[in-house]
Amino acid sequence: MAKYERIADDLRGRIQAGEWLPGERLPTETPDLTTHYKTSLNTVRQALGVLAFEGLVDKVHGRGNFVRKPRKPVTRTNERHQWEKDRAREPEDTRRQTGATEHDTGLTVSDLVFSADFREAEASDDLAGLFEVPVGTKLLERIYRTRYREEDEPFNVARSYLVYDVVKANPDLLDPAQEPWPGGTQNQLFTLGIELDRIEERVTARPPTAEETEELGLKAGVAVMVLRKISYDTTGKAVEISEVTLPGDRTEMVFTTPLNRW
Amino acid sequence: MAKYERIADDLRGRIQAGEWLPGERLPTETPDLTTHYKTSLNTVRQALGVLAFEGLVDKVHGRGNFVRKPRKPVTRTNERHQWEKDRAREPEDTRRQTGATEHDTGLTVSDLVFSADFREAEASDDLAGLFEVPVGTKLLERIYRTRYREEDEPFNVARSYLVYDVVKANPDLLDPAQEPWPGGTQNQLFTLGIELDRIEERVTARPPTAEETEELGLKAGVAVMVLRKISYDTTGKAVEISEVTLPGDRTEMVFTTPLNRW
């Protein structure tokens, strides 16, 4: 076993034994750890890199290496979809009270900060195929970011696509100033006479791109979970496609599948 | 921008431009890349480390650095649950034909290799709470591994827990030699007079532990997806809890949520 692995194992054990509590700083790389383990800087850094990748240690340039605090997990359920559908036909003051994310997290609207960006886009191969429209068809692309009020980085970046010609029947939907829209996308679709029949979600995990690392404030070694949500209307057509990027270390998704009775 | 980042960017661009095709070897670290980029070995290795983390490059000790081939993705849907429930009451020869994994992947039984390990375990805090039994209650723990016949490493490790006293009514269920059980867990429960009402799945992603890296044959930077599946019977009790570990870079999970009609 390599020396850096032994050092990583030793430090991991000492952290788990409580020698340093979450939030506390580890001994400095130089000179403390190098002299304690009688090794060179590179080796100590390689060991710390392992722990950082595992999410046990936060490396902070200029300040030190810290034992990582467990982060507040964000739960997302698929019950939100039925909940949102039920709410879509409620009067506006009911819809305004709370959104699906709050429904999932148990938080109130004031705990969270949203921002929305709208623009027009052309259907890529991929999206055109799902929407069953020609490549290049005009789409409305909306980018949503959600974060905790007391944190800097969003825990959620969503890109939502709708076919432009479908949405333009209600000009309010083209206006970012109307966001956050009370009742969410399902209410927006309701104003267009569209009812959803089912929602399909595909989940994968992968290492973040450099941009995502920046945008989501990810630490080294944290994967992103990518969720692609496709909403189908009652005629079986895809009406909204949404791609959500979530930090893997703090996101839990819950899916409940009811089964038919014998 | 650091020199290693510039080198990583350059190499990434050259790979994407097709200078080396998937499966091909990159120039050697020493002396090719160090002299080409006029830098030291450490710096070249740091750059390659970035690309390995992104999954673009496979580092292979003693052979070289290779452009990674896209891996065969494994899809898992939640429709499998209803499918498995329907099949649970079929005659044995029907059940024997194919399992849920083949149903998802479209493969046949002979493409896949299973192995099962049985042992007794005591209910941890966590599991006891979900099963609503006292901590320490005897459980049957079963560990399943699935891999492609032509690959070395499993793409799936599952730990399944059942309450021992519930299962022992059918002694065949305690015998690893009976695996793979035709019709899966839902048929096993059926032999005990248990019908499932719904299945809840919680999904997270995190960096792998050292053990998981080994067991799943993961490359640097690949996250694992962890799926905890809880099966509830028609009285609302949790009857099976299963923890599945999947390599994040080749797993896609699909969940379809049907919505009630207006």
Added chain:
DNA sequence: GAGTGGTCTAGACCACTGT
């Protein structure tokens, strides 16, 4: 400016792969 982590160098030696 003092303290701390981040990058980089040049070189040595070890470990694995294939002939």
Added chain:
DNA sequence: CAGTGGTCTAGACCACTCC
């Protein structure tokens, strides 16, 4: 055995944070 990546060293200098 030759070729290739993996680990390690000792030391220099840069970049960030906080006083």
